[in-house]
Amino acid sequence: MAEDDTDDSEALALREAYRASSLHEAHFVAGLMRQAEIAVELRNADVFSAAGPLPALAVAPSLWVRGTQAWKRARKVVDSYERRLHEPSTTESADWTCQACGEISPGNFEECWQCRCDRPSA
Ligand SMILES: [Zn+2]
Secondary structure (H helix, E strand, O other): OOOOOOOHHHHOOEEEEEEOOOHHHHHHHHHHHHHOOOOEEEEOHHHHHOOOOOOOOOOOOEEEEEOHHHHHHHHHHHHHHHHHHHOOOOOOOOOEEOOOOOOEEOOOOOEOOOOOOEOOOO
16 A cells, blocks of 8 residues: 555645745745635644744745645645745835735835735825
8 A cells, every 4th residue: 555646635735835934924834825715724823923922933824735736736826925025126115014904015015915906106
């Protein structure tokens, strides 16, 4: 019984699509995936937010999706997120706070990742 059977069980397995460096980033990328209609599961978020004085654990918040197809789509979302992240911005690139919901979005995003309000102009 090999464990690396690559057939239907593989196609429906939960796979890690992204490992975030912070809880904020995990929520951000999860939001992007949900906008792309990918069902995403956030793991280790509780551990992370409760971390407080605990030592920095080896568990980073990570995003999991079920199935190869969803995983491939999720990776595309991550790729474009990372491209935008590292792309030299020609405009103001400081993080900004949404005036509608209070979430923080990266400076190169033109709308709030959470509620999709336009970025405030000032
Ligand atoms: Zn918002």
